[in-house]
Amino acid sequence: xxxxxxxxxxxxxxxxxxxxxxxxxxxxxxxxxxxxxxxxxxxxxxxxxxxxxxxxxxxxxxxxxxxxxxxxxxxxxxxxxxxxxxxxxxxxxxxxxxxxxxxxxxxxxxxxxxxxxxx
Numbered sequence: 001x002x003x004x005x006x007x008x009x010x011x012x013x014x015x016x017x018x019x020x021x022x023x024x025x026x027x028x029x030x031x032x033x034x035x036x037x038x039x040x041x042x043x044x045x046x047x048x049x050x051x052x053x054x055x056x057x058x059x060x061x062x063x064x065x066x067x068x069x070x071x072x073x074x075x076x077x078x079x080x081x082x083x084x085x086x087x088x089x090x091x092x093x094x095x096x097x098x099x100x101x102x103x104x105x106x107x108x109x110x111x112x113x114x115x116x117x118x119x
Contacts, residue, residue, distance in 0.1 A: 014052055018060045020103060021052070023088060023096040026070065032085035035061060061086055069095055 025038055033041075038061075039054040061084075064070045069092035074082045088096070112118045 010051075014056070017103075018052055018056055019064060020096070020099050022057065022060055022064065023069065023092055023099070026086055026088040027093060027096055032073070032087045034083040034085050036083075038086075064092065068092075 021042065022038065025041055026033060035058050036054070039050065039052075039057055042052060042057075043050045061070065061072075065072045065086065068089060070086045070088055072084050072086050074084050077083050
């Protein structure tokens with residue numbers, strides 16, 4: 001498989017996982033987080049390499065907030081534009097639990113075929 005096919009496969013996987021990962025990051029945080037801070041946490045969790053482009057994160061955060069899964073507040077910043085901080089809602093936690101179960105089932109299903117234990 002050439003590099004462009006690998007990048008496309010990764011992009012397709014990421015498209016479905018960004019919302020799940022963002023909800024999980026915010027669920028584990030004891031404080032409200034803003035987009036850049038979330039992006040840095042994701043990068044750190046992946047040994048310094050960003051799996052999701054930072055520009056991908058912001059529209060998903062806005063969509064999750066619009067759907068009532070996150071709350072947000074804007075705080076002025078002394079070092080640049082105002083920052084929008086996010087916090088997961090109870091509805092977001094409930095959906096995260098549901099999506100996590102779906103992810104585990106899907107991951108287990110795919111792993112059985114990749115590892116050859118599907119019989």
